[in-house]
Structures are given as structure tokens and as C-alpha cells.
Amino acid sequence: MDADLITVRDLRVSFASDAGIARVLDGVQCGIRAGEIRGLVGESGCGKTTLARAILGILPRNAARIDSGTVMFGGRNLLDLPEDRLAAEVRGREIAYIPQDPSTAFNPVFTIGTQIADLMRWKSPLARAANPPSGRARREADLARVIELLRLVQLPNPEALLRKYPHEVSGGQRQRLMIAMALLPEPKLVIADEPTTALDVTVQAQILKLLKQLARERNVAVLFTTHDLGAAYEICDRITVMYAGQEVEEAPVSEFFDRPSHPYTRKLLDSLPSAETGLRGIPGEIPRLIDPPAGCRFNPRCERASDLCRTDRPPPEPVSPGHMVRCHHRLTEFSA
Amino acid sequence: MNAPILEVRNLRKYFPVRNLWKRRIGWLKALDDVSFDVQPGEILGIVGESGCGKSTLGKTLMGIHTATQGQVVFQGRDIAKLRPHQSRDLRQHLQYCYQDPGASLDPRWTIRASLHEPLIVHTALKEPEREQRVREILAAVGLPATHLDLYPHEISGGQQRRVGLARILTLKPSVVILDEPTSGLDVSVQAVILKLFLSLQQQFGLTYLFVSHDLSVVRMICDRVAVMYLGRVVEIGETAKVFHSPRHPYTQSLLAAIPKIGGPRVTDTFSLEGEPPSPTSLPSGCRFRTRCPKAQAICAERDPALRADWPGQAAACHFAE
The missing domain is CATH 3.40.50.300 (P-loop containing nucleotide triphosphate hydrolases)
Incomplete structure (x- = not known):
């Protein structure tokens, strides 16, 4: 085992x-x-x-x-x-988290790309690397990773999607985004x-x-x-x-x-x-x-x-x- | 077949889509040429x-939205174009039940006051007669008469739901539109509530329009079922037939997407791609063609009409067999 x-x-x-x-x-x-x-x-x-x-x-x-x-x-x-x-x-x-309601998990006033970039600033796996690239190189590497993952969760046209606001994508797409964001830091x-x-x-x-x-x-x-x-x-x-x-x-x-x-x-x-x-x-x-029942809590039913x-x-x-x-x-x- | 209690003929409900300057830039076709009959005493699933x-369908039938076009014939008269004040006496016979009927109770009123109100508004009954009617209905939904003096916050959520139902039934309607009546309920509670719906239907001779996205519930309690896709009924028929041999590719995909415990995993077999297009920009021809595995050139040109080619079942597809 x-x-x-x-x-x-x-x-x-x-x-x-x-x-x-x-x-x-x-x-x-x-x-x-x-x-x-x-x-x-x-x-x-x-x-x-x-x-x-x-x-x-x-x-x-x-x-x-x-x-x-x-x-x-x-x-x-x-x-x-x-x-x-x-x-x-x-x-x-x-440990990453995928919430129940993907529509409230995004901030409505920023684009999806901004919010993912913000996430990557703190949680990018590159930040944990032995000698992390810095500045622009790191941002470009992160962006490439994000786009690869968005493709992996079968979101069409990831580059355009990153420029959209959360209300512009459907519920199913938002949940795909959530899955991609959960997987980005390689949990x-x-x-x-x-x-x-x-x-x-x-x-x-x-x-x-x-x-x-x-x-x-x-x-x-x-x-x-x-x-x-x-x-x-x-x-x-x-x-x-x-x-x-x-x-x-x-x-x-x-x-x-x-x-x-x-x-x-x-x-x-x-x-x-x-x-x-x-x-x-x-x-x-x-x-x-x-005031739960004592013992097995199912006993009254x-x-x-x-x-x-x-x-x-x-x-x-x-x-x-x-x-x-x-x-x-x-x-x-x-x-x- | 008996005379239908409710006939819906070519019903359309378009909502204007406006830009920042309030200029209309298009239509959202929430209902686009919907027709069906409802027989007395049946449960029709939508x-x-x-x-x-x-949901727009339910609300348009009730007159909460005014129909853009089409007819709704109820008890021999067209109710689609009635103005709100004209439809008041109609409310006695046609009732609408929101997702959580308990939530429509006034928190500052006792249960008794809430249950008396519809009778005061719609009938000329005297106080003792009203009280008697209220007690009958309360017993029918399985609540003790002692609850009449309580306030909504003093009873559980499930009991509030029952009171909400009782409130709808005090006027003895003939048709009740149930809008997503079981969503948000746990399965163990859901079964109890569904049983209540069925027993009330027997007791009061009700006809239900059961609007739901939960196919397994619809399969359990509906006599007939209408499947809608982007404002159109794509398939309608007897529940057993639609679930056993769905004719429209959309119905087939919808049924294939329900997890079946003990059966093959949907996650291994499911193949429908994409999501429905926006109802503000419908595809030409058949509206399911953008996701349909059977789509061909003709589907983009001609909008298929509902064909009643099977006994007790009709589907709107060029290639349905």
C-alpha cells in the first residue's frame, strides 16, 4: 500500500x-x-x-x-x-484549490490575463527553481507556461482569452480556467x-x-x-x-x-x-x-x-x- | 385524447439587446416558435x-413576461397578450411556483397570515371559511395546524417550502408551473419533496409543468417531456420513449452526459464538444448544428421543424430516425 x-x-x-x-x-x-x-x-x-x-x-x-x-x-x-x-x-x-462557483472566484474588473500573471508572480514553479530567471525572462517563461496549460484544458485561442474579462467567458470556460490555474504551480x-x-x-x-x-x-x-x-x-x-x-x-x-x-x-x-x-x-x-446526538450521529434516523x-x-x-x-x-x- | 388544458402556439419571446446608448443592436431570442399542448392531469417536464x-417559457406562460408573438390558450382564451391587471382572475387557476417557495414568505407575517392572503385577494370567502380551507391545505402538505401561529424563521427550511406550496394551493389552481423545484436539495430530501408533489397532484387533480435541468428527476415523475435547446423545443414525447430512444442528437447527448452508477463511465464515453452558442447570435438553419455530430450542409440552410414521425414522440432534426 x-x-x-x-x-x-x-x-x-x-x-x-x-x-x-x-x-x-x-x-x-x-x-x-x-x-x-x-x-x-x-x-x-x-x-x-x-x-x-x-x-x-x-x-x-x-x-x-x-x-x-x-x-x-x-x-x-x-x-x-x-x-x-x-x-x-x-x-x-x-495544495491547490478549485472553488465551487468559478464566477465569483475572479475579480470582475481585471482581465483574466492580469489575474493569472498576478498568480504567477507569487506561485510560479520557476520561483522555486535553483537559480530562477528574473524580470522579463521569468515573465515570458511564465506566460508560455500559462498558454500551454490553457491549451491543455482545451480552451480555444488562449492568447485572446487572456485579454478578456471574466464576464466575457462562459461558466464552463471559467471552470476550465480554474483547473488550469490550480495546476499552474504543479501541486x-x-x-x-x-x-x-x-x-x-x-x-x-x-x-x-x-x-x-x-x-x-x-x-x-x-x-x-x-x-x-x-x-x-x-x-x-x-x-x-x-x-x-x-x-x-x-x-x-x-x-x-x-x-x-x-x-x-x-x-x-x-x-x-x-x-x-x-x-x-x-x-x-x-x-x-x-446539540448533536451522542454516539453515532446517524442513530435518530x-x-x-x-x-x-x-x-x-x-x-x-x-x-x-x-x-x-x-x-x-x-x-x-x-x-x- | 382529451382537449388540452393549455395550448402553446408559436410562442416567441424576444428580449432587446441594447448598447451603451440604449440603442437596440439585436434580439435575444429566448423563446423562438415554441408550440406544445398540455393535457389535463399530466406532468409535462421541460x-x-x-x-x-x-424558465422564460414558464414566466411567459404566467404573464410575468409578455409574449412577443404567439398564443397561449388556457381554458379557451388566449392569455398571452393580457395586461397584468386583466390576468388577476387567471391567477386562481394558473399558479407559478418559484425554486424555493418558502423564500417568498413574508418574515414578519405568521404562517396563518401568509396563507390567508391569497384567499383575501382572490375570493369573497369569510374568515371562518378561509380558516377551514387553510387548515385543509396545511394538512395536505403534511404540517400540523399548530404551525399557523409560527413565523417563518421558527420552522425549518423544508417546512417553509411546504408552507410556500400550501400558499400556492389555497386557491385550488388547475395548472401549476414548478420552476426548478428540486434544485439545491439533497437527494434524501428531494425524494420526500417529489413524493409530496405527486400526492398533491392526486389529491387536487393538478396539472404540472415541471421545469428542471435534472433529467433523472424528470424521468421519475413526468408523463411527457419536452427538451429545449436555445429557445426551441427540439424533442417532445412520452417520457419512457424519449429516455429509451431519443431521436434528436441533442437529446441523445444530454442523456449520454448523465452519470449512470454501475454503467460505463461517462468520462470515458462522452463526446459532445463545446458549449451552446449565445442566444443573441444564433447559427443559421438548425441551431444545434454547430455541435451536432450528424450535421451536414442542409442543416445550415433549413431550420428543421418538429416532426411527429414516431408514435407519441416528435423531434426537430433533418436526420432523426
Whole structure:
């Protein structure tokens, strides 16, 4: 088995609000291997975006607090790293980010070229070279790199595109630009936070195809958060399911869809509209994170829940190699 | 076939495109010659990608936009050209449901006040009768009568949505236009809301126009489906037929783009290139030809009309088989 590129251990994050303290991440464990595409799925409020942001160190500072845990990356704990070193060495360099909504990620009053040039001033891989070229030579080398990457993400006529303003290009093209910008500093990990949610289905198919192909070619690991199980099926190698701030199951993609072991995963798959199962939702609502249920947070909505589930959070148990589930009464092949 | 409850004939809605000096420099053809019928009691899905005109269609039918040309015949009268004040009594029978109906509740009104309002505006019912109607509807959307005294912020988002729906139904409309009713919902909640739509349809004998970009949802609940591309209906037919054997190349691509869990990966098989052209500068002839794998010379010259060549299915393509 490959060593993990990044390891999240026992991460607890809480948000202060007027109503109380919401425990948004509650002891999350997660490891991502080099070069793998990892899906992080769950419904709104399950903590997938918070996890992605905690890794990048971009949680809102006035509200979020990291209560415990470590995020090990390249031998360092990112949570201990001072902000200036995180910004200079990790964020946007080794770990890049693709946001959900590419239209708000650009500044509307500058051309796309200006904004990418600005990015390259700080994050260009040439800046890390042994004897970096300076001034004009560096800018020209960077520009050539940018144009090459824009071609790689299949944007037509990159030179003209750089002179355009963000509103002049379509949503799909903006998301291609975001992918190109994420890959410019040659990162080891790209965190893609719901990158296709705002896109139409035909454009989504194109973007997923591109993301998968580039990640494979460049051996970049991707943490792909989504609420769309279909999109996760398309590109992921492994999938982690989160529910109300806890990870509940982690499995290779084929195992995940064929043999879900956690009752929540099963119900989530069953809620997808399909001709065989009809319309099946999950009764009840996602718990309030200010006063979450003790033990397994899914217990109020789970028909298999016992007293044990109401007091103790289940430990991770292996189902098969690479397949982990946290459930006291996990589903087996025969109990479906 | 029964008489249609709603007939749309050659409906056009053009928005002027103006330059800095407010001079008109072109038209954005949001709806360009759209025709279809809606049968009483059916759920007609309207699908397409953003910018295809599906929301404009819903709003033009409602009279929120005035049609540039064409007819909308509802209950025997043409409603496309009505002025806003003339269409007031129409609202009782034709209702529009925004993406999140809960968001249209006044935060300073109790649920009771919000639910009474449409009845005060449109009917001459006395207070006790209104109260009785409101309670009936509230029970139908699955909320307890105790909620009547609460304010919107005191109930959950899902419950607000139900109240919004109840508000639309208090007038007992016959046709409801649902505009993207499930977008932004998690799958587990989506299934619950869809079930609610279906049970309300049974209970009140409603006809739905279900505008959505989510094809898997449309497949589940619609009887017929109309596929739109750049302001035009390119294919219309019974849901099972359209999904099983789509005739128009655009419908085929659209269906091929939906991830199918357990099936071949779309990321390995999908081949449609590019994005829709801008609706302000449509290509000549067939508007899909710039992306169409089957396009030939004739497609640039002649705009294909909707051909009803298959039982229960029609498509606008020169080469559809």
C-alpha cells in the first residue's frame, strides 16, 4: 500500500454562533494517497467543505476554531504551521484549490490575463527553481507556461482569452480556467470543492473528463467534494462518506456502490431517483450540530440503532482491504 | 385524447439587446416558435441546459413576461397578450411556483397570515371559511395546524417550502408551473419533496409543468417531456420513449452526459464538444448544428421543424430516425 500523501487525524472543528457552539467536524480521520482521486460525499451540512477548508487553512478565523487534530502533509502538521509559511509554501503551491462557483472566484474588473500573471508572480514553479530567471525572462517563461496549460484544458485561442474579462467567458470556460490555474504551480494535491455543481450536465461531463485525465497524467491527487454520487462514480478511485461531521464509511469506488456497509450510505444510494427503487427519501432531518446526538450521529434516523449507538461512536472497522465502516450494526451481504 | 388544458402556439419571446446608448443592436431570442399542448392531469417536464429558455417559457406562460408573438390558450382564451391587471382572475387557476417557495414568505407575517392572503385577494370567502380551507391545505402538505401561529424563521427550511406550496394551493389552481423545484436539495430530501408533489397532484387533480435541468428527476415523475435547446423545443414525447430512444442528437447527448452508477463511465464515453452558442447570435438553419455530430450542409440552410414521425414522440432534426 502507498503511503498517504496527506493524513487527517481526529480533526475537530467548531463554529461559534449566537445559538451556541456547532461541532462541525467531530473526530474526522482521513488519508489521501499520492495520485488518487478521492471523493468526499455527503449532504449539505455534513462538513465536507469545512474539511477541505481546514486542510487549506482557510477557515473563517473569526468563527471557526480547531479544537484538536493533525493534518500531516510532507512531514509537517499543517495546523501548526504559521500562516505566512502556509501561504508561501503550501497553499496554492503544493495544495491547490478549485472553488465551487468559478464566477465569483475572479475579480470582475481585471482581465483574466492580469489575474493569472498576478498568480504567477507569487506561485510560479520557476520561483522555486535553483537559480530562477528574473524580470522579463521569468515573465515570458511564465506566460508560455500559462498558454500551454490553457491549451491543455482545451480552451480555444488562449492568447485572446487572456485579454478578456471574466464576464466575457462562459461558466464552463471559467471552470476550465480554474483547473488550469490550480495546476499552474504543479501541486501534489488539488482540492476541488463541488467543481461541477454550478454547471450543466453536458459541460459537467466535459469538465469531469478533463479533471480525471489531467490528474492521471500529472499524478496529482484530487480531493473531490460533491453531493452528487453520480459525479463521484465518474472520477473517483475511493469515496469517503460523511454524515453530520463524522466520516462513516470509506471504500474503493466499486465496493462503495456494490456493497455499502453503513446504513446511511445505503439509504443515500437508495434516495437516488431510479426506476427500480422508486422514490425513497431518508425520514427525519439532519441533526443540528449545536446539540448533536451522542454516539453515532446517524442513530435518530437509523432503524438498526441500539442503545450502544446512542452512547458510543463506532470505531473504524475493516470490511475488506481498503474498505472501512464506522457502524456497530453494519450491513452485510445477507442483511440487505 | 382529451382537449388540452393549455395550448402553446408559436410562442416567441424576444428580449432587446441594447448598447451603451440604449440603442437596440439585436434580439435575444429566448423563446423562438415554441408550440406544445398540455393535457389535463399530466406532468409535462421541460428540460434543457441553462439559457435554453425553459424558465422564460414558464414566466411567459404566467404573464410575468409578455409574449412577443404567439398564443397561449388556457381554458379557451388566449392569455398571452393580457395586461397584468386583466390576468388577476387567471391567477386562481394558473399558479407559478418559484425554486424555493418558502423564500417568498413574508418574515414578519405568521404562517396563518401568509396563507390567508391569497384567499383575501382572490375570493369573497369569510374568515371562518378561509380558516377551514387553510387548515385543509396545511394538512395536505403534511404540517400540523399548530404551525399557523409560527413565523417563518421558527420552522425549518423544508417546512417553509411546504408552507410556500400550501400558499400556492389555497386557491385550488388547475395548472401549476414548478420552476426548478428540486434544485439545491439533497437527494434524501428531494425524494420526500417529489413524493409530496405527486400526492398533491392526486389529491387536487393538478396539472404540472415541471421545469428542471435534472433529467433523472424528470424521468421519475413526468408523463411527457419536452427538451429545449436555445429557445426551441427540439424533442417532445412520452417520457419512457424519449429516455429509451431519443431521436434528436441533442437529446441523445444530454442523456449520454448523465452519470449512470454501475454503467460505463461517462468520462470515458462522452463526446459532445463545446458549449451552446449565445442566444443573441444564433447559427443559421438548425441551431444545434454547430455541435451536432450528424450535421451536414442542409442543416445550415433549413431550420428543421418538429416532426411527429414516431408514435407519441416528435423531434426537430433533418436526420432523426
